[in-house]
Amino acid sequence: MTLAEKTAEFEIAAEELLRADLYDMLGALLARPPTPELLAMVKGLSGDASSLGQGISAMARLASQLKPVAIEAEFNTLFIGLTRGELLPYASYYMTGFLHEKPLAVLRTEMARLQIERAPNVFEPEDNIASLCEMMAGLIRGRFGRIADLGTQRDFFSAHVAPWAGHFFSDLEAAKASVFFAPVGTIGKAFMEIEREAFRMGV
Amino acid sequence: MSEQERANRRDFLKLAAAGAPVAAVAAVTSTTEAEAAVDQSREGLRDTEMTRKYYETARF
8 A cells, every 4th residue: 555545545435445446346346367466355255135235255164164275267268268258348348249349449538637657567448347347446545646536536436437337247147157257247236226316416 | 614514424434344444464465565575696597576476477
């Protein structure tokens, strides 16, 4: 955690930090096969009776039951595959049916405006779900220079996340290869609903 | 945003998201990975993030 993030914690309300935590977790789980450290953390989680909480509990249970290699293999089947994975977690694909389409171009313009840049060692298009989760978390926490107000967050969410993320998480929940990632889909779907509802209350 | 709206949002998020606190996991994402542990004192091919990536991708 950087010093800027530490100071930011005193300025951001606790309930907004919960959102950032959820986005960060989804980003970490979907960016690459979960590392042993990440899985160890996931094992320790528990949730309440809501669908979000249920998803968290199921995921924690699976993290302790499944072998890390099995989870890695599942990640690869879902997102990498021999020619392609079972799912294509890109905004452009979900919104137009093709990769590298206009939604990606729009996102890149928006990223430039918000002063967000793709890391130099990443070659994946920026409109993948993990990156978008990281960007949402970054906007909330102020990782990109300053804390984004709710209006900025809502505009970004409505344009780049809301139109498709719910569908993607449903697909993830129901994918043939999903075991560990099924509850991740449940969590994402429930969380997207919460986000939508919360932004509807005004910014 | 009015004070009332702010309170509505706060209450809603607390109710909806507080049942699943995941702060511990979120902390993992901000660690910078192997890059920190590069040993520069050795001679020969240096063990850096780049060479590790190379070894990783070269393995079939």
